[in-house]
Amino acid sequence: MTRKAVVLGDEGGENTQNTQNTEQARAIGARLDALPVTSFHHLLAFVIAAGLIVDSVDIAISASIAGALLHTGFTDMNGVAALAMATTLGLGLGGLAMGVLADRFGRATMMRYNMAIIAICGLGAALAATFEQLLAWRGLTAFALGGETILAYGMLTEFMPARLRGRWLAWVALLASVGLPLSMAMAYWIAPLEHGWRWLLAAPALAAMFIFVLRFVLPESPLWLAARARLAAARKIVEQLERGAAAAGKKAPIAPSPASEGRASPDAAPDRSRGFISRFVVASAIHVGAMTAMFGFVSWLPAFFVSAGRDVADSALFSAVMTAGAPFGAAAALWLSDQFERKWMLIAGALGACALGAGYAAAASDQMIMGLGFLTVVAIYFFATVGMFTYVPELFATRVRLRALGGVSAVARGAAFLLPLLIAPLFAAAGQAGVIAFVASVLAAQALLVWSFGPRTKARPLL
CATH class of the missing domain: 1.20.1250.20 (MFS general substrate transporter like domains)
Structure with a gap:
C-alpha cells in the first residue's frame, strides 16, 4: 500500500510538472506572437x-x-x-x-x-x-x-x-x-x-x-527549446528579441496574461495520435495535389504543345506565357494569406484550378488557350504556396513538426517519381484533356479531405 501510494504520488508530481512546462511553453509562444x-x-x-x-x-x-x-x-x-x-x-x-x-x-x-x-x-x-x-x-x-x-x-x-x-x-x-x-x-x-x-x-x-x-x-527556435523542456534557454532568446525590439523603438510586446498562458486554441495541434494521423493525411494530400498539378500539368506543357502539332518556337512561347503565372500565384498568396482563413483559401485555390483547367481544355483560340492557361497556373501556384509553405507547417505540434514535414515531403516526392509513369500513357490514350481531368480529380479529392479534416490555422498559436 505504501509503495503504491508513493508511485501514485510521483506520477502526480510528474503530471503537474508537465502541465507547468506546457503552460510556460505556451507563454513563450505568446511572447513570440506579440x-x-x-x-x-x-x-x-x-x-x-x-x-x-x-x-x-x-x-x-x-x-x-x-x-x-x-x-x-x-x-x-x-x-x-x-x-x-x-x-x-x-x-x-x-x-x-x-x-x-x-x-x-x-x-x-x-x-x-x-x-x-x-x-x-x-x-x-x-x-x-x-x-x-x-x-x-x-x-x-x-x-x-x-x-x-x-x-x-x-x-x-x-x-x-x-x-x-x-x-x-x-x-x-x-x-x-x-x-x-x-x-x-x-x-x-x-x-x-x-x-x-x-x-x-x-x-x-x-x-x-x-x-x-x-x-x-x-538562434535556436525558442518553441523547440520549450518543447524540449529547456525553458530557461527559450526565455533568454525571447528576452533578447524583446530588448532588440525596444532598442529599435518598436512597440513593446504585450505580456501574456496568466489566463491566456494556459489556454490552448481548440485548433492547436494536439499530441494525440489520432490528431497527428489525420493532419498527416491532410498534409500529404495537399503536397501530392500540388506535385500532381505542377509536375503533371505545368512541367508537361511544352510536350503537350509539340504533340498537338505546334512547332518548337510556338511551344516555347505558349509555355512561357502560361508559366509566367507562377510568381503571380505566389504573390496572391503573399497578399491574402493573413487576410482569410487558410483552410478555405486552399479549397478555393484547388477548385479554382479545376474550373480554369476545364476552361483551358475546352479553349479553341490561341488567346483563350494562353489566357486560361496563365490563370490556371496562377491558381495552381496560389494553392501550392498557401498549402505547402504556409498551412502545412502549422498543422503539427513543435515536438514532431519537422519529422512530420519530412514524412509528408517523402510521400509527395514518391508521388512525383511515379507521376510520369501515369501521365505519359494517359496522354497517349486521352490527350491533354485526359491529363487535365486526372489532375483536377486529384485536386478535388484533396479539397474534400481538407474540408473534412483540415483544422483552421489563421493567427492560431503554435504548440
Missing part, C-alpha cells in the same frame, strides 16, 4: 530565403547537367537515368532524415550542418573524376537539398508572429522561386563552356559556404 517585426525577422527571412534559392538552383540545374554530361561523353543515357534516380531518392530520404534530426537536435543546429553538407558534397560532385564518384556525391548533395525546405519553413514558422506568419512564409516562397529562372540563366551562359557542368555544380556549393557562415547568427 513581438513586432524587427531587423531580426528580416535577417532570418533573408538567410532562409538565400538557402532556399541555393536549393532550388541546385535541383533545377539537374537537367542542364544531364545534357552536358551526354554532350561531353562523361556518361550515357543509362548514367543520366541513374543520376536522376539518385537525386530523387536523395531528396526524399533527406527530407525525412533531416526532419527527425531537427526534432532531436534543434533547428538552427541542423540548418548549419545541412548547408555544410550541400557545400562539401556539391564541390565533391564538381571535382568528380569518374561518373561513379559523381553519382555518389550527387546523391549526398540531394540528401541535404531534400532537408533544406523542411528545415527552412519549419524554422520560419516557429519564429514569425501568428498574425503575420502566412505573409512571411509566402514572401520567402516567392523569393525562393527566383531559383528557377536563375538556374536557366546559369545553364545558358555556363553549360556551353569547357567543363561547364562542373561549374554549374560548383556555383551553388560555393554560395552554400557563404550561407553556412551566415547561419551562425541565427
